[in-house]
Amino acid sequence: MAFKQLTNDRPRILVVGGGYVGFTVAAKIQKAIKASGGVVTVVDPNPYMTYLPFLPEVAGGNIESRHAVVPLRQHLTDSEILTARVEKIDHANKKATVRGVDDGDSYELSYDQIVIGAGSVTRAFPIPGLAETAIGMKAIEEAEHVRNWVLERIEVAALLKDEAARRQALTFVVVGGGFAGVETIAEIEDMARAAVERTSLLRVSDLRFVMVEAMGRIMPEVPESRAESVVAHLRSRGIEVLLNTSLGEVVDGHTLKLVNMGDKSSAGEIESDTLIWTAGVQAAPFLKDSDLPVDERGRVRVGADLRVTGDEGPVEGAWAAGDNAAVPDLTGGGVGGFCVPNAQHASRQAVRLAKNLLASRNNGQLQDYYHENLGAVAGLGTLKGVANIKGKSFEGPLAWVMHRAYHGYAIPTVERTARVAANWALSAVFGRDTSPVRHLREPRLTFEMATGNAPEKKKARL
Numbered sequence: 376m377a378f379k380q381l382t383n384d385r386p387r388i389l390v391v392g393g394g395y396v397g398f399t400v401a402a403k404i405q406k407a408i409k410a411s412g413g414v415v416t417v418v419d420p421n422p423y424m425t426y427l428p429f430l431p432e433v434a435g436g437n438i439e440s441r442h443a444v445v446p447l448r449q450h451l452t453d454s455e456i457l458t459a460r461v462e463k464i465d466h467a468n469k470k471a472t473v474r475g476v477d478d479g480d481s482y483e484l485s486y487d488q489i490v491i492g493a494g495s496v497t498r499a500f501p502i503p504g505l506a507e508t509a510i511g512m513k514a515i516e517e518a519e520h521v522r523n524w525v526l527e528r529i530e531v532a533a534l535l536k537d538e539a540a541r542r543q544a545l546t547f548v549v550v551g552g553g554f555a556g557v558e559t560i561a562e563i564e565d566m567a568r569a570a571v572e573r574t575s576l577l578r579v580s581d582l583r584f585v586m587v588e589a590m591g592r593i594m595p596e597v598p599e600s601r602a603e604s605v606v607a608h609l610r611s612r613g614i615e616v617l618l619n620t621s622l623g624e625v626v627d628g629h630t631l632k633l634v635n636m637g638d639k640s641s642a643g644e645i646e647s648d649t650l651i652w653t654a655g656v657q658a659a660p661f662l663k664d665s666d667l668p669v670d671e672r673g674r675v676r677v678g679a680d681l682r683v684t685g686d687e688g689p690v691e692g693a694w695a696a697g698d699n700a701a702v703p704d705l706t707g708g709g710v711g712g713f714c715v716p717n718a719q720h721a722s723r724q725a726v727r728l729a730k731n732l733l734a735s736r737n738n739g740q741l742q743d744y745y746h747e748n749l750g751a752v753a754g755l756g757t758l759k760g761v762a763n764i765k766g767k768s769f770e771g772p773l774a775w776v777m778h779r780a781y782h783g784y785a786i787p788t789v790e791r792t793a794r795v796a797a798n799w800a801l802s803a804v805f806g807r808d809t810s811p812v813r814h815l816r817e818p819r820l821t822f823e824m825a826t827g828n829a830p831e832k833k834k835a836r837l
């Protein structure tokens with residue numbers, strides 16, 4: 376059988392990453408490039424764009440994980456999609472090395488222009504025990520697993536005789552008080568409460584939720600007064616919010632030793648089976664090994680027109696935007712002069728990048744990226760939310776509706792909006808779906824038990 380091999384016979388625009396930046400750029404330029412005899416090639420280890428702002432709602436069981444992603448092949452029909460990882464960029468020779476997932480072969484792809492939109496990865500610190508114990512909230516699999524794990528811990532706890540083990544199973548810790556952490560703890564608390572209310576063997580007061588934040592406040596994206604009211608709201612739901620506190624060490628996968636950020640003294644210990652880490656992001660690490668200019672934080676250096684720009688000026692044929700790029704914030708509102716890594720910037724930068732890229736092919740004028748921050752919206756569980764739009768603050772059901780209206784509209788394609796809206800409608804009528812799907816990590820278990828070949832039972836780990 377003859378397999379179709381990757382071709383290098385057409386002028387190629389190589390788009391690294393099919394997230395906010397990659398998806399939007401490809402969607403905007405694919406027809407024009409195809410019409411001119413070229414090809415847009417999108418390379419992403421996942422065959423879908425993950426709509427990251429929906430991960431907390433996936434973890435909370437309000438959105439099906441499959442509906443929070445946007446399939447690239449279904450929606451970028453005029454682009455070439457490669458489910459692969461870019462391992463190296465040799466821009467001097469305009470070649471990228473890509474490897475098919477997960478054990479696929481490696482290829483060299485030549486290109487004429489490259490768009491870097493590989494986003495960011497979770498930023499962890501060298502805290503003993505952290506890497507072996509925690510889970511992030513940056514991928515759809517993580518959100519889906521957190522949902523199943525939290526619900527399964529409730530099932531496990533319901534039949535535990537040992538009081539300490541039960542407490543440990545029902546204690547859930549989130550480190551990081553940014554949007555991702557706050558939304559995640561709020562959503563899973565809502566879901567866990569709904570699940571326990573359906574369980575005669577447990578009480579809601581058996582649940583314990585703890586948020587650990589190293590700074591003196593949460594949610595830097597909203598004014599301090601609003602952040603304080605979110606803390607008050609979380610505490611009113613029984614969620615413990617520990618400010619100026621960090622994680623010092625994890626012992627035996629369940630003893631979380633906390634440290635006071637001021638004097639570095641002990642801030643106590645928590646016994647928990649669940650540690651969710653959302654304390655920041657860093658640019659996609661492979662960029663450090665490319666020959667494109669990166670700053671001290673590993674972000675690709677770009678000018679305000681989104682061309683990659685080194686000490687000698689713009690680098691021909693290279694563009695970047697989103698979380699993996701240091702994009703100057705011309706409004707003066709950014710951190711250190713650069714746009715903060717969020718979807719609001721990534722999606723708008725992508726539109727500007729696409730326009731500039733097409734303009735550059737027609738000797739047109741490039742325009743700088745300029746965007747005034749519009750504010751932020753966050754969902755904190757059913758009918759609960761917080762929003763700060765153009766300086767005006769909102770809280771409660773109205774903010775929650777604003778959060779859903781904005782993200783329901785913002786997820787790419789009408790088809791995905793419809794699927795997500797259907798999820799919400801079903802939850803509104805029937806309540807949260809609180810049954811875990813078990814054994815996803817060991818799908819052969821049922822068969823192994825039937826054949827008498829099941830492995831020895833070990834304590835489950837996050």
Ligand SMILES: Cc1cc2nc3c(=O)[nH]c(=O)nc-3n(C[C@H](O)[C@H](O)[C@H](O)COP(=O)(O)OP(=O)(O)OC[C@H]3O[C@@H](n4cnc5c(N)ncnc54)[C@H](O)[C@@H]3O)c2cc1C
Pocket residue numbers: 391392393394395396397418419420421423424425427428429430431459460461462492493494495512513554555659661696697698699716717718719720721752
């Ligand atoms: C839980 C959570 C909630 C959030 N909520 C909000 C919110 O409410 N509002 C907001 O404004 N922002 C929010 N953000 C931030 C926002 O989602 C990001 O800033 C945005 O996704 C950045 O877009 P991007 O295109 O740069 O990166 P991404 O959207 O992350 O896309 C990067 C893509 O590159 C791919 N990739 C990575 N490495 C490689 C490689 N080596 N080769 C090829 N492809 C690669 C990845 O698979 C991914 O598909 C949230 C983030 C998280 C994690």
